[in-house]
Amino acid sequence: MSRVTIVGAGVMGTATAWPLSDNGHEVRLVGTHLDGDIIKSCKISGLHPRLKRRLPPGVTPFYVEELETALDGADFILSGVNSMGVRWIGRTLAPYLKPGSRLIAVTKGLEADESGNLLILPEVLRSELPEGVRDQVSLAAIGGPCIAGELAARRPTCVFFGCRELETAQFLANVFRTSYYHIQTTQEIAALEVAVSLKNAYAMAVSLAAGWLQVAGGPDEAGAHMHNPAAALFAQAVFEMGCIMKALGLRGEYASGLPGVGDMFVTCRGGRSSMLGSLMGEGKTYQQGRAILKGETLEAALIVEQMAIALPKLEARSLLSPGDIPLMRALIEVVAHGQPLDVDFDLFFR
Amino acid sequence: MSRVTIVGAGVMGTATAWPLSDNGHEVRLVGTHLDGDIIKSCKISGLHPRLKRRLPPGVTPFYVEELETALDGADFILSGVNSMGVRWIGRTLAPYLKPGSRLIAVTKGLEADESGNLLILPEVLRSELPEGVRDQVSLAAIGGPCIAGELAARRPTCVFFGCRELETAQFLANVFRTSYYHIQTTQEIAALEVAVSLKNAYAMAVSLAAGWLQVAGGPDEAGAHMHNPAAALFAQAVFEMGCIMKALGLRGEYASGLPGVGDMFVTCRGGRSSMLGSLMGEGKTYQQGRAILKGETLEAALIVEQMAIALPKLEARSLLSPGDIPLMRALIEVVAHGQPLDVDFDLFFR
Numbered sequence: 001m002s003r004v005t006i007v008g009a010g011v012m013g014t015a016t017a018w019p020l021s022d023n024g025h026e027v028r029l030v031g032t033h034l035d036g037d038i039i040k041s042c043k044i045s046g047l048h049p050r051l052k053r054r055l056p057p058g059v060t061p062f063y064v065e066e067l068e069t070a071l072d073g074a075d076f077i078l079s080g081v082n083s084m085g086v087r088w089i090g091r092t093l094a095p096y097l098k099p100g101s102r103l104i105a106v107t108k109g110l111e112a113d114e115s116g117n118l119l120i121l122p123e124v125l126r127s128e129l130p131e132g133v134r135d136q137v138s139l140a141a142i143g144g145p146c147i148a149g150e151l152a153a154r155r156p157t158c159v160f161f162g163c164r165e166l167e168t169a170q171f172l173a174n175v176f177r178t179s180y181y182h183i184q185t186t187q188e189i190a191a192l193e194v195a196v197s198l199k200n201a202y203a204m205a206v207s208l209a210a211g212w213l214q215v216a217g218g219p220d221e222a223g224a225h226m227h228n229p230a231a232a233l234f235a236q237a238v239f240e241m242g243c244i245m246k247a248l249g250l251r252g253e254y255a256s257g258l259p260g261v262g263d264m265f266v267t268c269r270g271g272r273s274s275m276l277g278s279l280m281g282e283g284k285t286y287q288q289g290r291a292i293l294k295g296e297t298l299e300a301a302l303i304v305e306q307m308a309i310a311l312p313k314l315e316a317r318s319l320l321s322p323g324d325i326p327l328m329r330a331l332i333e334v335v336a337h338g339q340p341l342d343v344d345f346d347l348f349f350r
Numbered sequence: 351m352s353r354v355t356i357v358g359a360g361v362m363g364t365a366t367a368w369p370l371s372d373n374g375h376e377v378r379l380v381g382t383h384l385d386g387d388i389i390k391s392c393k394i395s396g397l398h399p400r401l402k403r404r405l406p407p408g409v410t411p412f413y414v415e416e417l418e419t420a421l422d423g424a425d426f427i428l429s430g431v432n433s434m435g436v437r438w439i440g441r442t443l444a445p446y447l448k449p450g451s452r453l454i455a456v457t458k459g460l461e462a463d464e465s466g467n468l469l470i471l472p473e474v475l476r477s478e479l480p481e482g483v484r485d486q487v488s489l490a491a492i493g494g495p496c497i498a499g500e501l502a503a504r505r506p507t508c509v510f511f512g513c514r515e516l517e518t519a520q521f522l523a524n525v526f527r528t529s530y531y532h533i534q535t536t537q538e539i540a541a542l543e544v545a546v547s548l549k550n551a552y553a554m555a556v557s558l559a560a561g562w563l564q565v566a567g568g569p570d571e572a573g574a575h576m577h578n579p580a581a582a583l584f585a586q587a588v589f590e591m592g593c594i595m596k597a598l599g600l601r602g603e604y605a606s607g608l609p610g611v612g613d614m615f616v617t618c619r620g621g622r623s624s625m626l627g628s629l630m631g632e633g634k635t636y637q638q639g640r641a642i643l644k645g646e647t648l649e650a651a652l653i654v655e656q657m658a659i660a661l662p663k664l665e666a667r668s669l670l671s672p673g674d675i676p677l678m679r680a681l682i683e684v685v686a687h688g689q690p691l692d693v694d695f696d697l698f699f700r
Contacts, residue, residue, distance in 0.1 A: 052572040145581030153574030156562075158582035158695050182582070182695040212506075222402040224503030227616045231495030232508035232532070235612030242606070256592070256606030258699055262585030265615075266577045345508055345532040349608055 001025055002175050005074040007089060009035040009042070009061070011050050011148035012106045013080015018152045019181040021056035028070040029055070030062045032081060032088075039063050053152050067092070076102040076172070079125070082297055083109030086121045090128025097129060099136030104161070104172050106142050109299060110197045112306045116313025118248060120193035138168040141189055143196035143259045145266035151181065158182040158258060162189035184258075191250040195241060195259035197303055202237035203267035204277035204300040205327055206230055208343065211281020229345075230268075233327065236348045237264060240325040244307075247319040273300035286335045301335050304328070308336035323350065351375055352525050355424040357439060359385040359392070359411070361400050361498035362456045363430015368502045369531040371406035378420040379405070380412045382431060382438075389413050403502050417442070426452040426522065429475070432647055433459030436471045440478025447479060449486030454511070454522050456492050459649060460547045462656040466663025468598060470543035488518040491539055493546040493609045495616035501531065508532040508608060512539035534608075541600040545591060545609035547653055552587035553617035554627035554650040555677055556580055558693065561631020579695075580618075583677065586698045587614060590675045594657075597669040623650035636685045651685050654678070658686035673700065 002025045006013050009031040017027045031039035041047050042061035046054040055061070062070040071077070071093075081089050086107055093103070105125065110118040122139040129137060144159030151157050161176075161183050163169035169185035177183050186192055209230035219225050241255035254260055267273055276298055279289040290298065307328055314320045326347035333339040352375045356363050359381040367377045381389035391397050392411035396404040405411070412420040421427070421443075431439050436457055443453070455475065460468040472489040479487060494509030501507050511526075511533050513519035519535035527533050536542055559580035569575050591605035604610055617623055626648055629639040640648065657678055664670045676697035683689040 145578055145585070147575075147577050149572055150574045150576070150578040153570050153572065155574060155576055156579040156582065156695055158578075158585075158698060160699075182698070184699050220503050222499055222503065224500045224505060225497075225619075226500070226505055227497050227619050228495055228500040228508075229506040231612045231616040232506065232608065234615045235495070235508075235608040238606050238611050256588050256611065258582065258585040261588050261606065261611060262581045265584045266581040269575075269577050345506055348508060348532070349510075349534050 002075040003073055004028070004076060004078060004175070005030060005070050006078045006080050007067070007093070008032055008080030008082075008085065009038045009048070010080055010082065012146070013078060014048055014051055014055075015148035015151040016078055016080070016106065016142075016176065017059045018056055018154065019176050019178045021058045022154075022178050023175065025058065025175065027059040028062055028074070029059055030067055030070045031064055032085060033064050036063065051149055051152055068096075071096050076104065079103060079105040079107060081107055083107055083121060083299055083302060084297060086124050087128050090125040094129050094133070097133050097137050099133060100138075102138045102140070102168055102172070104140040104142060108143075108193070108197045108200060110194065110303055110306045112310035112313070114313075116310040116317060116319075118194055118306065118310060120190055120197070122189065122193065138163060138165045140168055140172055141193055143192040143263070145258065145262040147266060154180045156180050156182065158184075158262070160184050160186050160192050160259060162186045162192040164189060188251050188254070191245060191254045192259050194245055194248065194250055195254040195257075196263050198241045198244060198255075199260055199264040199267060200273050200300040201303040201307065201328070201331060202241060203264050204273040204280070204304075205237055205331055206233045206264070206268045207274040207277030208281035208341065209233060210274070210278040211283070214278070214282050232345060232348060234264070234268070236327050239349065240327055243320070243324055244328070247314055272296045272298060276300060280334055280341050283341065285338060285340070287338065304331045304335040308332045323347070352425040353423055354378070354426060354428060354525070355380060355420050356428045356430050357417070357443070358382055358430030358432075358435065359388045359398070360430055360432065362496070363428060364398055364401055364405075365498035365501040366428055366430070366456065366492075366526065367409045368406055368504065369526050369528045371408045372528050373525065375408065375525065377409040378412055378424070379409055380417055380420045381414055382435060383414050386413065401499055401502055418446075421446050426454065429453060429455040429457060431457055433457055433471060433649055433652060434647060436474050437478050440475040444479050444483070447483055447487050449483060450488075452488045452490070452518055452522070454490040454492060458493075458543070458547045458550060460544065460653055460656045462660035462663070464663075466660040466667060466669075468544055468656065468660060470540055470547070472539065472543065488513060488515045490518055490522055491543055493542040493613070495608065495612040497616060504530045506530050506532065508534075508612070510534050510536050510542050510609060512536045512542040514539060538601050538604070541595060541604045542609050544595055544598065544600055545604040545607075546613050548591045548594060548605075549610055549614040549617060550623050550650040551653040551657065551678070551681060552591060553614050554623040554630070554654075555587055555681055556583045556614070556618045557624040557627030558631035558691065559583060560624070560628040561633070564628070564632050582695060582698060584614070584618070586677050589699065590677055593670070593674055594678070597664055622646045622648060626650060630684055630691050633691065635688060635690070637688065654681045654685040658682045673697070
């Protein structure tokens, strides 16, 4: 039996409590300063209001002010914060991490560095830790197609646990693995995280077709939808994810595997990235789309913004050419440069 | 301007008349002996009853008995028959084909040969032609995500035209290409056709999750669907298509490109393959599923049956191993051996 402290009580972080609880582990669920209402509800009735479920047995909720208590004696920590909270959690946990500490994150996102490389969020978190500890902590990440509410409903779910230290990945996989939570391990955490991050941006791209259907007035009198262009966008997305990953020296197969294609498939089924893509397909500017989706964290757009920074640098290093990744370039024009959407299918599949 | 004779007045063959008409070509649409009612309607009112649209300008319908007239002076022929009609169309057209004749097919399917290789249907058609002509005819194929009704609605559609003779592929692409019908050419017709055929079987597999959702009583009280397992099935499908193609010495990239992943994406959105997969997910045997979908051609099941023939031969040649392609093996057990469905996610992504 392990003691696990989850920091961040959003849907994804919290959903990991189900397999942990089913395996008999002790779980402490700590809300951030944004999660006060969630923790209050959990403390009063056990109900997580966003997951719309009661927490399973063995899960104790804590306010952020109770973090120190919640971390006491924890075997490892799970970071459930979103990409905006990664530096915060690094700084917040720094005093409690020791050489040998283990942390696993569900957060997806990328940060372009000055040479155009894409830093994955576990490394951003690591950079907030003090020297001496920084390289002695084992950071892992979960990637793959997982809608939080389905994991909490114990639907069959397949994911990868990635960590440079394979024994950490395997230890964590053994803690979480259940009859419905199927976990493969990999040391290629960078490839895993880049694939699952890029897929957010590209899931937005696939949803452009839904916006085009709106503009066309919906299905026509004979029932024609916009599945053909959606499928072309989807396939081009997989192709471009592979291009970007190869340019970065990462294993391109993950683009067409569970982290890329699988996660994009599930992300296309709904959510904020899809809504933003659909609005862009309708001809809305990025600013208009943001205004309509007010208050939502648009992870897909954050990824496109980082790609806008990275792309000229990767081209300057001859790792990508002007004809490459036309779909991402179209997204960059909209999101980073305020231009209208212009997708040219004749540039695809070359 | 070209004269094009389409043989087979099903939805896919007929839909190709739209780009042809828009480009000003003369089109003769010949029904098979199964298409009498369709041609009758087209002759009387111009309405294609299954596409629910009037034929575009420049398209003349012909009964199968008028085939000779319809072929007179044709620059090339498009085969729109389904996989059951491939040998028929080969025998039927044989007297009219001369060295240099060009034919392009929309039919998808595979036939396992005695060594476990998968023959693509254009080659099956070729085998029905007399010697002396057989190797002098240029056979091309169209592959990619294309719902017929959407092509006829002029929705953006991306496909590959494949032909061993690149100049034929390019000639045909120039005849068909419009502002909405985006065509890339390839000489790798075998890889193209194997990918677009396998995707039918695997689209059925993705739809198992819809059946599991039925068994679970639909979305639960918190709204959990079965998108996580569907995504895992989808990603494993892409992975296995690549395995099979590499085993056959074919270019595996098409599995994760437009012909594989793109076409599977669109096929998962509905149709017979999806319905059969959903029924299998509900626990129906293949026989029960067939009975429920009575009268429908189940191309996905035909592909699985051919894989059931090919697999032991490919294993005997050490091109595939017993641990490979667990999802296809699960389909084979149901379709070819009458067994209940047994999908083991722990065998995936290895």
